[in-house]
Amino acid sequence: MAAMNADAGLERAHAIVDPPNGTIPYRPEALARRVQNFENRAKADPETKCFQPGVPRAAYLRSPFQIFQNGRAVYMVYQDVHAYRIIYLDGKPHNEGLPFAMGDSRGRWEGQTLVADVTSFSDTTWLDAAGDYHSDRLHVVERYTRTNHDTLMYEATIEDPEVFMRPWKIRIPLRLQKGIQIVEDECEEGENGRRHHVPLFKPAP
Amino acid sequence: MRLFLFLIPISAFGQSTTFEPPRQHDGHPDLNGVWRSGAIVAAFNVEGQKAFYNEPGGPSVIVDPQDGKLPYLPATLQSANDNHVHRERDPTGHCHTHGVPRMLVPPFPIEIVEDSGNVVLLSETEHSVRIILLDGRPHPRNYRAWNGDSRGHWEGDTLVVDVSNFNGRTWLDQAGNLVDENEHVVERFTMTGPDTIVYEARVEDPTVYSRAWTMRFSLLRQPKGTELIEYDCIEGERSEVHYPGAAQKKP
Numbered sequence: 001m002a003a004m005n006a007d008a009g010l011e012r013a014h015a016i017v018d019p020p021n022g023t024i025p026y027r028p029e030a031l032a033r034r035v036q037n038f039e040n041r042a043k044a045d046p047e048t049k050c051f052q053p054g055v056p057r058a059a060y061l062r063s064p065f066q067i068f069q070n071g072r073a074v075y076m077v078y079q080d081v082h083a084y085r086i087i088y089l090d091g092k093p094h095n096e097g098l099p100f101a102m103g104d105s106r107g108r109w110e111g112q113t114l115v116a117d118v119t120s121f122s123d124t125t126w127l128d129a130a131g132d133y134h135s136d137r138l139h140v141v142e143r144y145t146r147t148n149h150d151t152l153m154y155e156a157t158i159e160d161p162e163v164f165m166r167p168w169k170i171r172i173p174l175r176l177q178k179g180i181q182i183v184e185d186e187c188e189e190g191e192n193g194r195r196h197h198v199p200l201f202k203p204a205p
Numbered sequence: 206m207r208l209f210l211f212l213i214p215i216s217a218f219g220q221s222t223t224f225e226p227p228r229q230h231d232g233h234p235d236l237n238g239v240w241r242s243g244a245i246v247a248a249f250n251v252e253g254q255k256a257f258y259n260e261p262g263g264p265s266v267i268v269d270p271q272d273g274k275l276p277y278l279p280a281t282l283q284s285a286n287d288n289h290v291h292r293e294r295d296p297t298g299h300c301h302t303h304g305v306p307r308m309l310v311p312p313f314p315i316e317i318v319e320d321s322g323n324v325v326l327l328s329e330t331e332h333s334v335r336i337i338l339l340d341g342r343p344h345p346r347n348y349r350a351w352n353g354d355s356r357g358h359w360e361g362d363t364l365v366v367d368v369s370n371f372n373g374r375t376w377l378d379q380a381g382n383l384v385d386e387n388e389h390v391v392e393r394f395t396m397t398g399p400d401t402i403v404y405e406a407r408v409e410d411p412t413v414y415s416r417a418w419t420m421r422f423s424l425l426r427q428p429k430g431t432e433l434i435e436y437d438c439i440e441g442e443r444s445e446v447h448y449p450g451a452a453q454k455k456p
Contacts, residue, residue, distance in 0.1 A: 050300070052332070052435075066336070068318050068320040068323060068325050069320055070237045070318050070319060070320055071237065072237065072238075075318050075320075075325065075327070077325065077327075077334055077336065081332075082302065082332060082333065082334045083332060084327055084332060084334055086316070086327075086432070086433060088432070092430075095432070095434065098434070098435075099437075100434075100435040100437075101435065101437065102435055122437075181336070181338070182336055183348065183350065184302070184334075184350035184351060184352055186301065186302055186350070186351050
């Protein structure tokens with residue numbers, strides 16, 4: 001499948017479909033850190049360094065990703081810091097207990113929908129640029145459904161008993177990107193510790 | 206005696222050509238799978254080295270020139286020697302992606318993914334990625350990258366990849382052997398057995414080398430069930446310096 005990307009970042013009112021009020025159900029004691037993250041987001045967002053984007057954030061970055069499939073697995077190759085994920089389809093259990101920025105993904109097909117169960121996260125990534133965060137107990141169930149030729153509907157149920165009162169769900173349409181290719185985004189950090197990307201480039205035809 | 210030699214099937218690699226590779230639905234060889242370099246010494250020094258400390262020894266992977274030495278121009282030989290003294294400058298030591306052909310040499314697995322007109326190389330180390338386009342289009346203009354730009358085609362059962370548009374910042378190995386932005390690589394991936402790909406890279410770089418040279422080694426299929434795992438390089442070339450808290454948290 002060709003490169004996809006989201007219309008926008010995690011815009012809560014639109015992206016969060018459960019709870020219906022569109023608000024992340026933080027545990028009261030976990031909310032303070034979110035507020036602090038927001039205040040410090042210019043420097044504290046892991047995306048401003050060279051960290052991999054994490055899950056589900058990788059799906060709704062501005063930069064595109066490309067999906068490859070063979071008989072073994074589904075491969076998500078993100079332009080952002082050339083992160084990739086391998087969603088295995090062979091029914092093997094999770095590789096548990098290791099702190100992966102991108103988690104450990106095990107998938108299956110439910111009809112026309114690819115369902116990926118993702119665990120074994122580090123606590124080093126955020127959910128968006130506003131400081132929404134998670135612990136290493138994050139568990140994400142993603143659903144990828146191609147609803148028409150140009151649209152891949154992305155749903156993620158996000159569960160983290162340390163940070164959230166209950167599971168919550170986002171739904172974001174990903175649009176097929178035409179005439180572009182994934183280019184190398186090798187992250188480098190400047191003197192002030194903030195990263196600068198290799199400029200994005202639309203290769204000449 | 207001469208007749209006997211004549212009867213031995215010989216390919217360009219001096220290997221049997223009788224192997225019939227598994228094939229994809231489009232008829233091309235099925236290279237999908239998890240592989241690893243069979244010449245780990247090349248990660249340390251493509252010219253080969255004696256074993257010392259925890260580094261393995263072995264012969265040069267350079268098959269042309271025949272002496273196994275890189276044909277440096279005199280000025281760039283000095284640069285390579287400087288790099289060797291300052292191996293802390295190795296870009297991969299700063300979490301940077303490898304470049305080509307170095308992406309194939311580390312003692313970590315790589316996965317080859319073939320999907321309708323694309324071949325993707327995923328490297329465990331530095332989570333390096335190369336998307337090799339097989340659509341016949343030329344290298345783009347105005348694009349430079351650590352891993353260059355890869356365009357592939359099939360020549361019989363060999364995947365041939367033309368790699369250009371490098372940024373010139375990568376090394377060839379941990380010893381400090383180098384290339385610059387004029388590097389041009391032609392890679393050849395040929396399956397010679399169910400669990401073996403012969404990998405060949407012809408490298409030319411007229412501002413570094415007096416002539417083109419070729420390295421060759423085998424990629425060995427890893428045991429069934431081998432999975433790439435996430436390789437965390439303390440993410441980012443400077444994070445370890447800037448964010449010691451994060452670094453200390455790593456197991």
